[in-house]
Amino acid sequence: MKRTKIDMALRGDAARGDILVKGWVRTRRDAKDFSFLEVNDGSCRANIQVVADAGTDGFSFLKDMGVGAAVAVRGELVASPGKGQRWEIRAASLTLIGKADQESYPLQKKRHSDEFLRTIAHLRPRTNKYGALFRIRSEMAFAIHEFFHDRGFAYVHSPILTASDCEGAGEMFRVTSLGPQEGGLPEDERAAKDFFGKDAYLTVSGQLAAEVFACSLGDVYTFGPTFRAEHSDTSRHAAEFWMLEPEMAFADLGDDMDLGEELLKYLTGAVLTRCAADVELFASFVDKDLPARLEGIRDRPFERLPYARAVDILAGCGKTFEYPVGFGLDLQSEHERYLTEVHFNRPVIVYDYPKEIKAFYMRQNDDGKTVAAMDVLVPGIGEIIGGSAREERLDALERRVAERGLTMDGYWWYLDLRRFGSVPHAGFGLGFERLLMLLTGVTNIRDVIPFPRTYRHLEF
Template sequence: MKISIDFILKGYIKVNKKISINGWVQTKRITKFGISFISIYDGTCFKTFQVIIKNNLKNYKKLLNLTTGCSVNITGLLVFSLGNKQNYELKATNVKVIGWIKNPNLYPITPKYHSKEYLREIAHLRPRTNLISAISRIRHTLAYAIHKFFNKNGFFWISTPLITFIDTEGYSKMFKITTFNFKKIPYNNLGNVEFKKDFFGKKSFLTVSGQLTGEAYASSLSKIYTFGPIFRAENSNTNKHLSEFWMIEPEIAFASLQDIINLSEKLLKYIFKIIINKRINDLYYLNKKNNIKNINLLIKFIFSKFEQFEYNEIIKILLKYNIKFKNPIKWGQDISTEHEQFLCEKYFKKPIVIKNYPKNIKAFYMRINNDYKTVSNMDILFPGIGEIIGGSQREERLNILDKRINEMKLIKKKYWWYRDLRKYGTVPHSGFGLGFERILNYITGIKNIRDVIPFPRTPNISNF
């Protein structure tokens, strides 16, 4: 019976039992006494598993040529380990080499340290490192925890489209989709591209958000969420930006801004608990490897409460320290990265919620407050990350929504179906977006967002 290493190390298999494992060689140690030790991993957990091979095996001499990365199938007797570095080990009775490493000296992944920058260049092989495999297991568990949370709380998952004709934010840079032959693009008499002849019959893009289509289903199912990839064509090479990334977007009918602030706090605490419970070994490794204390940060957050501040309050705080900033702050402008860092890392020294921003710097769909200067929205800022959640109460009043569309010089007819949601049984509703990779950055302590997604997509990088 083939058993996973994780299953063995958790003590689920009785000792003195014959078992079989599959995996890859991480290290090998040869002794002078006809006994060698190989360390095997199979990716199911952070730890490796020690296998003892003796020179009475038929292919023992050939096995001495095993190198890091070789894949093997090993059958043997599970026993308690005599050493103090592991609880169990396997006395091999048969070792079958499934895949040798050709030209071991050229193999890009070795037991030595590799920089994150180097690993990005070989993204197809970097999952074989402890760093990326640990991140990958945490990523899986995080996705599982998010689905579990929403399912337990009565939400329905909706797969919103990746191809769209409208810009959710109203000002985003979007990737265009076309099947045109670039050598034979059709133009009309005015010199404009005839998109009617394209595959979808009009300009089409990769979506920047599933929110608007999610609202359509929230208007029927009451509580929904989306969880999928979105795309932004920003020419940015910072450690916080990707061109393709994943977003969680819940939407709730009959809900206010405060309802989604409460929901976001509940969600974050829930997923942090699961990560600590399920992936503590991976977290310990990442904490030690990156010299950080993220486990303590997660625990502290679980037992704390969100502190909420009005945009006006935050601006007053920032104005007191304006001399410290490269970009001086003033009322009516958005809060930049340096301001976020100051607030979370120096002033408050914890996550905070900022709400009710000026309407002129926010999207058209956010509900206008009674002052007609601000909107009912919120941003959640985390130390070291900045904005991790952005949300709002949506504008459910058709006449005011139309006014906002006109103010932002959007084409009203493109939003005909979105306006229909306000025509037919409109209700107050609210939602937010949680960046999946950004919350992974916070959980793992990894600073560059390119290291927490399997194959990063950024300007000039679309390999693999």
């Protein structure tokens, strides 16, 4: 007999009659000659009620089917006479697949703190909240691929190991095959003896690879893990996180802003329609304003303004900020949230930033002071997308590389793109975990990643 997912059964999509479901026991209530089991298989937020009596095959094993036990239930899917569910299973047989020791099983029928659940990340997906969160994560990853596939973008698998520092910030994890005995060698000798014959790092971005393929295949995107060795132990920083990085050939900053806005509207619409029950959980227990905020992102146009105007608004608003405001200073989260939540009450795209606070590869504007960069800011989060038109002029890019103290040799192939058929191109990066924080109202990045890797923390 083919196994039926519980979400299909509860929606009424499963055929009436005999079905087989497999999952984990959430609760069990016993009476004299029968029992009620709530079983969940992770396919949806809701459990399915199983009614078993003394005549059910396997009823004698019921005492071992405690909370957390894995079971298989075969029976008839029938309309439920009880409140709270449309359908239930009248069990014909029960099979205990995996017993859960009731003395030590840490998930009981009560609310556990997020801090506690981080210590048992191997079990927290079984809770209502984290089951919902990781279903949303899965659905949004699929929606991202769907969005770009439908628009003719090619998916590029960018390398995880690299010799290039894309951001120029130096916060990179070195990767080595050398043992401790070689650690004391001079730097040049150590690098020469290493696996690649040079220093290797975990990538901080797939952007440079995306630019290569944009200059060959047209519109492309990368989507994968990235790594940054920031010594930050905040609710917004992680050492390993996923980045979505589309790149468009023959495109400018306006195209970049249009794509970022279209993508966020698409994804918020997708989560509201495809994950309605899971979003409802977060609206009930995490952030009551979540549905209205997501509907606003989906339905209302984004505000767009240059960085200089944004600074003027912040400087003249009369509010005292923790961090100073002024031309040439980067916007902080408190500034971004003021613009989106107070002044405009909608998402905001800020563009044309001072070149000193942006990366070397961003296209310099004609004023000589700013670059064609943009950040998409959203309520509750602040910056969620950062992007730019790329500097496609060889001489201008060489000057920027030199200004930042980077080596031409390290970027010879990147400079080659400007020598051989260079075209205007633009792209951005969207932090997938920040997107999930936006879509769920969760405020700590550790809670939207299956196994968070953060400063001083490497478990599971």
